[in-house]
Amino acid sequence: MESRNPVFRRMSGFNGGEAAAHQANVQQLEDLYAAPSATSLQTDRMTYDDVAVKTAALFGVLLVTAAYAWLRPTPVLLWVGLGGGLVLGLVNAFKREPSPALILAYAGFEGLFLGTISVAFESFYNGIVFQAVLATLTTFGVMLALYKSGRIRVTPKFQRILLIAVGGYFVFCLVNLGIYLFTGNSLRGGLLGLLIGAVGAVLASLMLVLDFDAIEQGVRDRIPARYAWTAAFGLAVTLIWLYIEFLRIIAILRGDE
Numbered sequence: 001m002e003s004r005n006p007v008f009r010r011m012s013g014f015n016g017g018e019a020a021a022h023q024a025n026v027q028q029l030e031d032l033y034a035a036p037s038a039t040s041l042q043t044d045r046m047t048y049d050d051v052a053v054k055t056a057a058l059f060g061v062l063l064v065t066a067a068y069a070w071l072r073p074t075p076v077l078l079w080v081g082l083g084g085g086l087v088l089g090l091v092n093a094f095k096r097e098p099s100p101a102l103i104l105a106y107a108g109f110e111g112l113f114l115g116t117i118s119v120a121f122e123s124f125y126n127g128i129v130f131q132a133v134l135a136t137l138t139t140f141g142v143m144l145a146l147y148k149s150g151r152i153r154v155t156p157k158f159q160r161i162l163l164i165a166v167g168g169y170f171v172f173c174l175v176n177l178g179i180y181l182f183t184g185n186s187l188r189g190g191l192l193g194l195l196i197g198a199v200g201a202v203l204a205s206l207m208l209v210l211d212f213d214a215i216e217q218g219v220r221d222r223i224p225a226r227y228a229w230t231a232a233f234g235l236a237v238t239l240i241w242l243y244i245e246f247l248r249i250i251a252i253l254r255g256d257e
Contacts, residue, residue: 069115
C-alpha cells in the first residue's frame with residue numbers, strides 16, 4: 001500500500017540506520033563490561049549524572065540544528081542530515097573508544113534531518129510534532145518506570161531475541177527503501193504501514209530497556225567516565241528512532257492512507 005503524502009513516502013526505511021547503530025552500540029557496551037578493570041590511570045568512573053549531562057548536551061546540539069532546519073527547510077538539509085547522521089551513527093557505534101566530537105556531530109546532523117522532516121509533517125498535520133514528542137517522552141517515562149520497578153528484566157535470552165528482531169526490522173527497512181527508490185511505492189502506508197510502525201515503536205521502546213540496563217551496569221561496574229558518551233549516544237539513537245516511528249503512526253491515524 002502506498003502513502004499519498006510525499007514526505008511520508010520519503011521517510012520509508014530511513015530509521016533502519018538507527019536500528020543498526022543501536023545494535024552495534026549495545027554490543028560495544030557488552031564487550032566493555034567483559035573487559036579487564038580500568039588501570040590506575042583511569043580513575044574517573046561513570047555516574048548517572050555523567051550520562052544525564054552528556055545526553056542533555058547531545059539533545060542541546062540536536063535542538064539547535066533542528067531549529068535551524070525548521071526555520072530554513074530545504075531538501076539539501078534533509079539529505080545532508082540523513083547521510084551525515086547515518087554515517088556517523090555507524091562510525092560511533094563501531095568505535096572501540098567514544099569520540100565526543102563525533103557523537104556531538106552525529107547529534108547535529110540528526111537535528112538537521114529531524115528538523116526538516118518535522119516541519120514537512122507539520123505542514124500536512126498541524127500539531128503532529130508536539131504529539132510525536134509527547135508520545136516519545138511518555139514512552140521513555142513508562143519504560144524507565146517499568147525497568148526500575150523490575151517488571152521488565154534484561155536477561156541474555158531477552159537481549160538475544162530483541163537484537164535478532166531489530167536486525168530483521170533493519171533488513172525490512174533496507175528492502176522497503178530499495179522498493180521505494182526503484183518503484184516509488186512503499187510498504188509503510190495504510191493499515192500495513194500502521195502495523196509496521198507499531199512493531200518499530202515496540203522494538204524501539206524495548207531497546208530503551210537495554211539502554212537503561214547498559215547504563216546501570218556501567219555505573220555498577222565502575223567503567224571509565226568517558227563511556228558516558230557511549231551511553232548517551234545509545235539513548236539518543238533510540239529516542240530518535242522512536243520519534244520517527246511515532247511521526248509515521250500519527251500521520252496514518254490522521255488520514256495518511
